[in-house]
Amino acid sequence: MEEIVCKKCGVVNEYKTEYRGKHLTAFCTACGTYIKHIPHVEPAMFFSKKYPDMKISECEDLQYLQWVHEKIKLSNRYKEAVERRIDELEGYKYI
């Protein structure tokens, strides 16, 4: 795994990530400086018996995602990805 280094204070792999539009962006946790966009490698839905090889962002099954969101305890990263996908799918519905 690539090391993420803060150019300002030099800490290594001490960063938090936030989504900025479509990008996942790394910020230094020590000094708060923007570090860089990091490649957004989204893992498949390992927690899903129904779609274990599918990525959250590729899932078209809104009801299933809503069920996942309600019933499965996920880490924040996955939870946020599921929430974003639900918003997207609900968005399409109302267009």
Ligand SMILES: [Zn+2]
């Ligand atoms: Zn820093």
